[in-house]
Amino acid sequence: MSVATETKVSLEGLNLTASRRAVLDIVKGAKKPMKAYDILSDLQQVIPHAKPPTVYRALDYLVTNHLLHRVNAQNAFVYCQHHEKCFHDHPERFNVIFTCITCGAITEQAHHVMSNVMAEMTKAMGFMSDSHILECTGVCKECS
Amino acid sequence: MSVATETKVSLEGLNLTASRRAVLDIVKGAKKPMKAYDILSDLQQVIPHAKPPTVYRALDYLVTNHLLHRVNAQNAFVYCQHHEKCFHDHPERFNVIFTCITCGAITEQAHHVMSNVMAEMTKAMGFMSDSHILECTGVCKECS
DNA sequence: ATAGTTATTGTATATTATATCACTATTAAA
DNA sequence: TTTAATAGTGATATAATATACAATAACTAT
CATH class of the missing domain: 1.10.10.10 (Winged helix-like DNA-binding domain superfamily/Winged helix DNA-binding domain)
Structure with a gap:
């Protein structure tokens, strides 16, 4: 071989x-x-x-x-896009995926304060997030 | 009649x-x-x-x-559970639904700081959230 | 080499969701 | 009171999404 x-x-x-x-x-x-x-x-x-x-x-x-x-x-x-950043450098980081229900566009955003808040919430709950992804649906700027 | x-x-x-x-x-x-x-x-x-x-x-x-x-x-x-609270008193409020991928349990949580952060993020993006619900998956306390 | 294990493949079917079209009820206007 | 517009219902078919389970192959440790 x-x-x-x-x-x-x-x-x-x-x-x-x-x-x-x-x-x-x-x-x-x-x-x-x-x-x-x-x-x-x-x-x-x-x-x-x-x-x-x-x-x-x-x-x-x-x-x-x-x-x-x-x-x-x-x-x-x-x-x-952010494999290393999400899971290697900042494993505690939460991203939010925004989905436009009109055009289907998807945007990924992170915000350190929100990551901290989410880390607090999950810690308090004893919840182990498996994906560090939050989803939010709505209408994007272009479609509104 | x-x-x-x-x-x-x-x-x-x-x-x-x-x-x-x-x-x-x-x-x-x-x-x-x-x-x-x-x-x-x-x-x-x-x-x-x-x-x-x-x-x-x-x-x-x-x-x-x-x-x-x-x-x-x-x-x-x-x-x-929070129809009035979510949409009448605090239309800007975001809740997070935590789903346990093991047992299927669902918990709804809100946190005013996170709501503020989300409001900032969506405003900056020009994104109109339709549901004020964020979803997060993982393993709950009981299952871990 | 062979039993025990893990990984992969194949077939079938289960689950989730919507399109369509005919019909009925309600409302508002002419 | 007809008519037109809107919203809801019923029934059938089918589209779209996802997994169960059985079979086979590949690896690994004796």
Whole structure:
């Protein structure tokens, strides 16, 4: 086995198999939040036998490992631009994802005071946030 | 038509038809977040011909009018305990719904500093929040 | 090599949500 | 009192999202 395989690429200790890597690239390269079946369509260009579970499994892995965010308000997925900042330098930091219910645009914002307040609230509750993501829906500036 | 009909009840200017009222009562009376098809099952005890659109229409109305919250993290609905406080006395107030991904428990919390911070953030962005609800997922005290 | 374990794949199906269209009730105007 | 506009309902079908479960492959420690 001296020939390097294409099926696995190590990125920061992660096990990016072919389908995980392909899903990551698809979401990362998209201009907008991607839904699972949008991703599936694209994925099938590369991996013809891909099925819904292929996508969901890859998404689970990528979300768990903080490479993607799941946006519950749209059942969609976006690339996490701030992987290192969110989880390496400031693991206590909370981001807010604002979703426009009109145009679907998603904006990610953080604010250190809010992170502190959230840290207080979760500490007081004994709640372990798994994502450090807060979601807020409404209408964005352009649409109002 | 001198006999009062049972089909409509006025509550704070709302038009609570029979099915809306029934759905409201079902969610209000439940001990846990209710999913649409859970609600449908219960609703069919009262309105046998109820179908999925019956439930979704009622839910749309009740969420729009702030009697229920939709919890995106679970595709579920909860009664808003603080209808007056949230939307009448303090329309600027943000609540955070914490969802435990292990047991499904939902807790609603507010914090005036966080509300102020969120108000600042949304104002700066020109974002009009439609729900004043932030969602946060993680593991609750009991489950950790 | 082989049993025990973990990871991945395949097939089918479950769950959640909406589109459409015909019909009914209510309200407000002409 | 008709008419028109608006809002709500009922029924059917189907779209969109997601997971359960069984089977197979890959790894690993004896």
